[in-house]
Amino acid sequence: MEELAKEAGITVRTLRFxxxxxxxxxxxxxxxxxxxxxHHLARLRTIAALLERGHTLSGIADLATAFESGRDVGALLGLSASEPPSWSEEEPVRLTPEQLADYFEGEATAENLAAALDLGYLATDGDKIIHISRRLLDVSAALVGQGVPLADVLAAGHRIREHTEALTELFTELIHAHLPDTGFGEAMSQLRPLAKDVVAAELSMSMDRRVRAEAEGSRSEGG
Known part of the structure; x- marks a missing residue:
């Protein structure tokens, strides 16, 4: 205990606490x-870093509980922690808890961590956290930077997941109906860029329609 406390730069009394x-x-x-x-030394350094970022000991304890109850990254990826599935286009990101706190300053709470774990955005790998997708991590951080609370970003993620699962089911039906002689993985790889273009275009046009509707509604109220 004395050696650990010295290495971490804290007192034995603090370590006992x-x-x-x-x-x-x-x-x-x-x-x-x-x-x-x-691992104990890494946890102590994480505690020190989170305290510097304004987290309370009570909040850090809640984060630790959520972190330790998280799903193993191997189960999430289906392979090793450093190797995403060959069919995935997403790039996992390895983070320390304090790096995650830097991404979402003030919003990396136990509740949000648990929600992200439940959604499958995060998994644990020893003393590290793995975010399943660099794109999702960057977009989530950008939304929070724009003023959207992280809890609302994650809640939106749940709703988006429902819609995207339905879209994937639609394209799966097309594969089974029209490409039965092609291996499913190969057929999905062929359809993936086309499906993404269709969804992106439809979403863009839907947003265009919403902007026009909001503008017309504002003119009606003003006129």
């Missing part, structure tokens, strides 16, 4: 000897 608050996992014991390792 963190243990009592369950901010760090218990040590491995061999008889009367308690062994701490690099």
């Amino acid at each position: 963190y243990r009592e608050r369950k901010l760090i996992p218990p040590p491995r014991r061999e008889g009367r000897i308690a062994w701490y390792d690099e």
Whole structure:
């Protein structure tokens, strides 16, 4: 314990307090000897970094609980932590908890972390967090930067997931109906760029219609 505290730059009393608050996992014991390792040191450094970012110890404890209950990244990706499925276009991002806090300053709460884990955006890999998609991570951070609360971004993600699953089902039906002799993975690879173009164009036109409708509604109210 003394060695760990010295390495982390804290007092033994502070370390004991963190243990009592369950901010760090218990040590491995061999008889009367308690062994701490690099994982304990990484957690202490994370605690220090999150405290510097304005998180409270209570909030950090909640984050730790949510983090430790997260799904393993291997189960999420279906492969190793560093290797996304060969059919995926998404690039996973490996983050420390404090790096995640920097992406969403003030909004990386236990509730939001749990929601992201439940949605499948995040998974855990040892002392690191894996975000399933760099594109989604960057877009989510940009929305938060525009003033949209992260909780609302994640709630929208749930709703978008429902619609995109329905779209995928539609294209799956087309494959089974019209490309039965082509392997499903190959057929989906062929249709993927076409499907993305169709969805992007339809979404763009839908937004155009909404802008016109809002503008007409404003003129009606003003006139």
